[in-house]
Amino acid sequence: MKTYSHPESLVETAWLADHLQDPGIRIVESNEDVLLYDTGHIPGAVHIDWRADLNDPWIRDYIAPDQFAALCRKNGISETTTCIFYGDKSNWWACYALWAFRLYGHTRVKILNGGRDKWIREGRPMVREKSSYPEAPYPVPTTRHDKEIRAFYDEVLAFLPTGGPLIDVRSPGEFTGELLHMPEYPQEGALRGGHIPGAKSMPWKTAVREDGTFKSADELAHIYEQGCGLSTDREAIVYCRIGERSSHTWFVLTYLLGHKKVRNYDGSWTEWGNRVGAPIERP
Amino acid sequence: MQNVDPSLPPRLQEIIDLFQNLPEEEKRELLIAYSDRSDECSPKEGETFTLSDIRKDQECTDSVGVFLKADSENRLLFRMSLGSHVQTLTRAMASILCQGLAGSTAEEVMAVPSGFVPKIVGTELVRQRSQTVYYILARMKGACRQFVAEQRRTDLASQAL
Numbered sequence: 367m368k369t370y371s372h373p374e375s376l377v378e379t380a381w382l383a384d385h386l387q388d389p390g391i392r393i394v395e396s397n398e399d400v401l402l403y404d405t406g407h408i409p410g411a412v413h414i415d416w417r418a419d420l421n422d423p424w425i426r427d428y429i430a431p432d433q434f435a436a437l438c439r440k441n442g443i444s445e446t447t448t449c450i451f452y453g454d455k456s457n458w459w460a461c462y463a464l465w466a467f468r469l470y471g472h473t474r475v476k477i478l479n480g481g482r483d484k485w486i487r488e489g490r491p492m493v494r495e496k497s498s499y500p501e502a503p504y505p506v507p508t509t510r511h512d513k514e515i516r517a518f519y520d521e522v523l524a525f526l527p528t529g530g531p532l533i534d535v536r537s538p539g540e541f542t543g544e545l546l547h548m549p550e551y552p553q554e555g556a557l558r559g560g561h562i563p564g565a566k567s568m569p570w571k572t573a574v575r576e577d578g579t580f581k582s583a584d585e586l587a588h589i590y591e592q593g594c595g596l597s598t599d600r601e602a603i604v605y606c607r608i609g610e611r612s613s614h615t616w617f618v619l620t621y622l623l624g625h626k627k628v629r630n631y632d633g634s635w636t637e638w639g640n641r642v643g644a645p646i647e648r649p
Numbered sequence: 650m651q652n653v654d655p656s657l658p659p660r661l662q663e664i665i666d667l668f669q670n671l672p673e674e675e676k677r678e679l680l681i682a683y684s685d686r687s688d689e690c691s692p693k694e695g696e697t698f699t700l701s702d703i704r705k706d707q708e709c710t711d712s713v714g715v716f717l718k719a720d721s722e723n724r725l726l727f728r729m730s731l732g733s734h735v736q737t738l739t740r741a742m743a744s745i746l747c748q749g750l751a752g753s754t755a756e757e758v759m760a761v762p763s764g765f766v767p768k769i770v771g772t773e774l775v776r777q778r779s780q781t782v783y784y785i786l787a788r789m790k791g792a793c794r795q796f797v798a799e800q801r802r803t804d805l806a807s808q809a810l
Contacts, residue, residue, distance in 0.1 A: 400774060401737035404681050418773070454734075 368583040371624025375617075376479045376580070377450055383490055386410050392447050392499075395482070396463040397454040398610075406492035408452065408485060412441040412499070416459050416610065420466045426633075431507040434470045442499025445472070452478035452485070456578040458570070462613040465630055468515055470507040477617060480579040487577070515616070517603045517629040519637055519644075526564055531595050531602040534561045535570040535615045536635065540607065543648045546639070555607065556639025560646040562605065566594050570611040573618045586623055598625055605631035605638075656760055661749030669768040676771045684740040690747035692716050692728040700796050702788070703730065711735045713743075713785070715792040724752050725796075727789060738774065742785040745769065755793035755800075761786065 370376070377385075385391060386409055393411040395403050403413040414420065419437055422429050429437070443449060449467060451460035457477055464475045478485070486492065512518075517525070525532065539545040543559030561567070572589050574580055581589075590596045596619065604612040604619070609632025619625040638644050654662065668676055692698070696718070703714035711732025718726045727750060729743045750758050763783055767775045770782050 399736040399738070401677060401681060401684070401741075404677060405684065405737055 368587055370583050370622045372621045375476050375621035377476050378479050379485050379488055379490060382408070382450065382478055382485075390446070390448055392441060392443050392449050393478075394441070394449050394451045394460075394463060395453055396451060396459040397482070398459055399454055402454055402482075404494070404496075406494055407497075408482075409491055409493045410497050411452075412497050414441070414463050416462050416466075420463065428466055428469060428510075431470060431510060435504045435506045438472075438504040439501045442502045443472075444502040444504055446474065447502065448474040448476060450476045450478055452481045454482050456483075456571070456574050456614070457481040458610045458614050461617040462610040465515065465613040465616055469510050469512060471509060471511055472507075477621075480577055483578050515620075515629055517605075517631040519631075519633055519641065521629075522562065522603055522605075522631050522638075523644075525601070525603055526562070528601075529564065530600065532562055532565040533590075533594055533596075533602065533604045533612075533615065534565040534567050535604055535606045535611050536561075536567075537569055538567060540635070541565075541567040543646075556635050558639050558646055560639070560648040561635075562638055563645050563647040565605075565647070568594055568615075570606065570614045573615060580618065580622060583622060586618060590619060590623060596623075596625060596628075598623075599627065600625075601627040601629075603629050603631050605634040607635045608632065609634050654762070654765065656762055657765060658750055658753045658757055658761070660751060661746070661761070661765070664745055664749050665765050665768050673771045673773050676769070677774070680738065680741040680770065680774075683744040684737045687729075687731060687740040687744040690727070690729050690744055692730060696728065698728070700792055700799070702792050702795065705732070713739070713788060715788050717792050717796055719755075719796065723754050723800075725755060725758065725793070726751055727792075729785070738770065738782055739784055742766075742770075742782060746785055746789060750789065755797050758793045759790050759797075761790070 393408050394414050395407050395411045396414050396416055397403060400415060414437070420428055449472065451464045453460040460477055460481060464477060467475055534541050541561050546555040546559050568589065573586060596602050602619065602625065604615045606612040609630055612630050612634065616628055616630040619628045639646065657665070668679060671679065698716040699719045700717045701714060703712060705712035711734035713732065713735060714730035716728040727747045729747055731740055731743060763786055766782050775782055
């Protein structure tokens with residue numbers, strides 16, 4: 367029976383309940399629902415919003431290294447703090463925040479298995495009082511690790527002829543081009559529907575059980591290695607609409623299956639589907 | 650001094666007035682208070698409705714039901730059922746709009762311009778979740794369109810008799 371390559375990258379709810387007061391950890395909530403943290407959160411958790419805190423407001427990119435350092439300091443996170451991310455939507459945004467922390471070289475990161483919903487379902491405590499911590503020292507990162515874990519448009523385009531695995535983790539309707547965005551919502555998606563040529567559809571949800579926890583290592587290997595042709599040392603790129611669902615798959619591949627060369631194309635379909643000259647494919 | 654939009658139902662205008670001069674942080678707190686009270690707009694046991702539209706949109710967080718009841722003067726009462734995973738902003742908007750649009754006609758609801766939403770939600774939240782904040786209003790307008798179309802069909806049928 368296969369085990370997770372980095373089992374230490376996951377914490378269970380019961381463990382966290384026993385370690386809420388640990389000084390070396392910081393619990394970080396990141397959600398799609400921007401007000402959810404304010405309605406109640408795990409005691410001691412801080413809130414990091416994927417857009418307001420991690421994205422630059424003027425350039426489609428992440429915040430500058432000095433802003434990242436300031437964000438960490440403000441939340442009492444030092445270089446040696448272990449950040450435990452959790453959130454709604456089976457941890458989409460938690461994985462996105464974790465991936466963004468890795469961009470700045472913060473490697474002490476973990477995910478709460480099952481996320482916010484599991485914690486609540488188990489009747490564990492929630493509080494409304496916002497957590498605050500004394501400012502912690504955090505040096506401005508000198509390097510951003512884009513090259514290792516992030517793919518840009520030109521890199522994806524150059525990757526296509528290699529036939530390397532390119533995984534589209536959106537819903538089947540988005541992959542086939544029937545959907546550009548969520549029904550009934552104002553347009554925020556793309557001009558064209560479809561997928562990047564050669565991409566294989568493997569919705570992010572395939573990696574989790576009904577309760578939002580990750581499937582076993584054997585099940586994940588069957589899905590991604592036997593099913594999609596990925597392997598430990600083979601380069602792979604994952605994408606979705608804006609990079610959040612693919613962060614979830616990136617986490618699964620990198621931490622749970624131990625794949626070493628997986629990159630997240632965070633420009634994803636909102637860039638590719640709108641880009642002049644970008645080739646697309648439909649079934 | 651408040652900006653009064655004549656195309657807005659007075660009850661909705663009152664709620665907008667309550668929000669619009671608050672700083673963003675207090676807006677958030679008031680939104681959460683409205684969200685906390687969203688159960689009050691659920692259909693009550695034994696209530697019957699002129700129209701109901703319950704849907705879970707693909708990739709949307711959970712199902713949302715819009716229930717509409719018209720009185721003899723075609724003034725509307727709205728109820729909403731919200732699945733447990735419906736987002737906080739959506740819950741708050743459901744609560745606000747059920748209160749704010751109660752007693753309006755379908756035509757008045759359909760004419761409500763969406764420009765009031767940023768005054769309630771605040772520009773920061775609109776920027777962050779632009780698609781979420783208009784969802785409930787769109788669903789309510791959709792229900793009104795169905796209601797008006799149904800009324801027209803009924804009128805035509807009775808004229809033909």
